[in-house]
Amino acid sequence: MTDHLVEVTQLRKEFGGLVATNDIDFTVERGSIVSLIGPNGAGKTTFFNQLTGVYQPTSGSILFDGVEVVGMPPHAITALGIGRTFQNIRLFAQMTALENVLVGMHSCLHGGILGSIFRTPKVRREEAAAREKARELLVYSGLPKRHEEQAGSLPYGDQRRLEVARALATDPKLLLLDEPTAGMNPQETATFIAFVRRVRDEKQLTVLLIEHDMKVVMGVSERCTVLEYGEKIAEGTPAVIQSNERVIEAYLGKGAVG
Amino acid sequence: MLPRLRGARVTDLIGLTLLGLLLIWLAVNFVKGPAAFIDISLIGLTNGTIYGVVALGYTLVYGILQLINFAHGDVFALSGLVASTVIVSVLGLDEGSSALVIIGGLAVTLVVIMVGFSLFNASIERVAYRPLRNAPRLAPLITAVGMSFVVENISLALYGVNYRTVPNLISHSDVIHIGGITYSWSKASVLIIVIPLLVVLSWFVRSTKQGKAMRAVAQDTEASAMMGIDVDHTIAVTFLIAGALAGAAGIVYLMQFNMRFDTGFELGLIAFTAAVLGGIGNLSGAVLGALCIGFIQAFNEGLGWFAPGSDWTRSMVFGILILVLVFRPEGILGEQTPEGA
Incomplete structure (x- = not known):
C-alpha cells in the first residue's frame, strides 16, 4: 500500500454561487513531486489556500500525515509541517x-x-x-x-x-510552491528545477507545485493533476497527461485535438 | 510635464515661505525672551511626550490591523481616573507623604494601572474587534466608535462629570534653574517615566520573537500565518502593549492636569493627529508627530510676540492634520514601514 502524506476527499469550496473546488479527491504520495496544473481560474490557488487553512472548505476532508486539518487555523497547519510560497511574492x-x-x-x-x-x-x-x-x-x-x-x-x-x-x-514535510518559476528565464528555471529535486532528496520533503510552464511540469514532477473549473479532469504521469485529450482541450480549446 | 513641474514648484515655494516665516517668528520670540522661550519649549517637550505615548497606542494597532481604534483615547482617560482612585483612596498618598513612599506608591500605581489596562484593552479587542476580523473594514471602524462611547460612559458612570485631580505628589522644586529657565521635577517625571518605556518598546518590537511576529503580521497577515505565526495571539499582544501605554500615559497626564470622563476624546484626537502627522503605523513617526504638536501648542499658547493664542490651538492642530493629509498623506516619516521602530 502506498504511503500518502496528503489525502483529500470530496473537497468542496463555494464562493456564493461559484464552485471553486468541486468535490475533489486527491492524494500525494510521500516523497514525491506533484504538479497541479490547469488554466487560469481553475481553482489551483484556492486549493492551496484550503490546504493551508486560509480558506475553510465548504465540505470535505483533508488529511495531512493522518491528521484532519480542516478547521485548524493556518499557523497550526504550518506547525504540522506545511510550508508554502506565494504566486505573487509575499516577502x-x-x-x-x-x-x-x-x-x-x-x-x-x-x-x-x-x-x-x-x-x-x-x-x-x-x-x-x-x-x-x-x-x-x-x-x-x-x-x-x-x-x-x-x-x-x-x-x-x-x-x-x-x-x-x-x-x-x-521545517515542512510538505512544500507548496505556487508558480515558483513565474518570471524566471529558461536558465533560472532549469537551476530552480534542479534545486527542487535536490531539496526533496536531501530534506526528505514532498513537493506540490502549481505550474503553468509545461516544460517545468515535465521536467520536475512525477505526477500531475489537472484542474479545470474547479474539477479534477485528469491525473497521472506527465507523459500520460500530455497526451490526454481533455487536457489538451482545456489548454488549447476544442478542435485542437486530432 | 512642464505645468506639473511648475505646479510642484509653486507649492514648494509657498511651503518654504511659510516655513521661513515660522522660523523668523520663532527667532524673534527667542530674541525677545530667551528664558521664556526655552521654558515654553520644555513645556512643549513634556506635553508632546505624553501625546506621543497615546499616539503610539493608535499607531501600533493601526499598523497591525489597519484599524483606527477610537476607543484608545477613552481607555487612556479611564486609566487616569482609576489611577487617581488608586493614588488617593487606595494608597492614600498626599503632599505630606515622604519621598520614598511617594515614589514607591507611584511605581505600584504604574504597574497596577499598566497591567490592568493592558488586560482591559485586550478584552476590548477580544469582544469587539476579533469577531469582525474578516468583516469589511468599515465594520470594525464603526465598532471602534461605539467602543469609544462605551468606555467614555463607563468613566462617566464611575466618576461623574467633575474633574478629578491628585495632590501635588511630585515636588515642584526645580531640576534646572539657570537664569530665568526652570524645569520642575513634576515635568521631568514625565520624561523619567516615558523614556524608559519608549526604549523598552523599541527594543521589544525590533529584537524579540514577539516583536518580529508583530512586524510580520503588520506587513502581511496571511503570509505570517503561513510562517506559523498565531495571528490572533499577535494582535492580542499588540493590544496588551497599547493598553499598557495608555495606562502609563493616563498616570503621567494625571500628574500634570485634571482629568474627567471626556478628557480622552480631545486628547485622543490630538494623539491620532500626531500619529497621522508622523506617518501612521510608524512608531518613531508617532513620537515625532506628537512632539511637533506639543511644540506647536506650547509656542502658540505661550509665546508673547504675535502668537495666535490658545483659542487657536485646536484650529491649528487640526488644520495641520488637513494639510498633511492633502500634501503628504503618508506623514513625515511615511507609513510604509509598519511597526518599523
Whole structure:
C-alpha cells in the first residue's frame, strides 16, 4: 500500500454561487513531486489556500500525515509541517533577508514573552542557533550573501529563492510552491528545477507545485493533476497527461485535438 | 510635464515661505525672551511626550490591523481616573507623604494601572474587534466608535462629570534653574517615566520573537500565518502593549492636569493627529508627530510676540492634520514601514 502524506476527499469550496473546488479527491504520495496544473481560474490557488487553512472548505476532508486539518487555523497547519510560497511574492519587504527566514522559524522557537524580555540563557542560545540555521538555509537556497539587505530591495530571482528559504525555515514535510518559476528565464528555471529535486532528496520533503510552464511540469514532477473549473479532469504521469485529450482541450480549446 | 513641474514648484515655494516665516517668528520670540522661550519649549517637550505615548497606542494597532481604534483615547482617560482612585483612596498618598513612599506608591500605581489596562484593552479587542476580523473594514471602524462611547460612559458612570485631580505628589522644586529657565521635577517625571518605556518598546518590537511576529503580521497577515505565526495571539499582544501605554500615559497626564470622563476624546484626537502627522503605523513617526504638536501648542499658547493664542490651538492642530493629509498623506516619516521602530 502506498504511503500518502496528503489525502483529500470530496473537497468542496463555494464562493456564493461559484464552485471553486468541486468535490475533489486527491492524494500525494510521500516523497514525491506533484504538479497541479490547469488554466487560469481553475481553482489551483484556492486549493492551496484550503490546504493551508486560509480558506475553510465548504465540505470535505483533508488529511495531512493522518491528521484532519480542516478547521485548524493556518499557523497550526504550518506547525504540522506545511510550508508554502506565494504566486505573487509575499516577502516581508521591510525586513532583512535574514529576518524573513527567522520569522519562518517562529513556530520552532519556544521562548515566550517573558523569556524574551528577561533574555534567559536558554532563549539566547536558541536565538543564536536560529540565526546560524537561518544563514545556512539562505546559503542552501542559493543566497550566499546580502543577508542583511531589505528583502524588498533584492533582485527578483533572489526574492523567489528567499521565499523558498523562508518556507523551508518552517521545517515542512510538505512544500507548496505556487508558480515558483513565474518570471524566471529558461536558465533560472532549469537551476530552480534542479534545486527542487535536490531539496526533496536531501530534506526528505514532498513537493506540490502549481505550474503553468509545461516544460517545468515535465521536467520536475512525477505526477500531475489537472484542474479545470474547479474539477479534477485528469491525473497521472506527465507523459500520460500530455497526451490526454481533455487536457489538451482545456489548454488549447476544442478542435485542437486530432 | 512642464505645468506639473511648475505646479510642484509653486507649492514648494509657498511651503518654504511659510516655513521661513515660522522660523523668523520663532527667532524673534527667542530674541525677545530667551528664558521664556526655552521654558515654553520644555513645556512643549513634556506635553508632546505624553501625546506621543497615546499616539503610539493608535499607531501600533493601526499598523497591525489597519484599524483606527477610537476607543484608545477613552481607555487612556479611564486609566487616569482609576489611577487617581488608586493614588488617593487606595494608597492614600498626599503632599505630606515622604519621598520614598511617594515614589514607591507611584511605581505600584504604574504597574497596577499598566497591567490592568493592558488586560482591559485586550478584552476590548477580544469582544469587539476579533469577531469582525474578516468583516469589511468599515465594520470594525464603526465598532471602534461605539467602543469609544462605551468606555467614555463607563468613566462617566464611575466618576461623574467633575474633574478629578491628585495632590501635588511630585515636588515642584526645580531640576534646572539657570537664569530665568526652570524645569520642575513634576515635568521631568514625565520624561523619567516615558523614556524608559519608549526604549523598552523599541527594543521589544525590533529584537524579540514577539516583536518580529508583530512586524510580520503588520506587513502581511496571511503570509505570517503561513510562517506559523498565531495571528490572533499577535494582535492580542499588540493590544496588551497599547493598553499598557495608555495606562502609563493616563498616570503621567494625571500628574500634570485634571482629568474627567471626556478628557480622552480631545486628547485622543490630538494623539491620532500626531500619529497621522508622523506617518501612521510608524512608531518613531508617532513620537515625532506628537512632539511637533506639543511644540506647536506650547509656542502658540505661550509665546508673547504675535502668537495666535490658545483659542487657536485646536484650529491649528487640526488644520495641520488637513494639510498633511492633502500634501503628504503618508506623514513625515511615511507609513510604509509598519511597526518599523
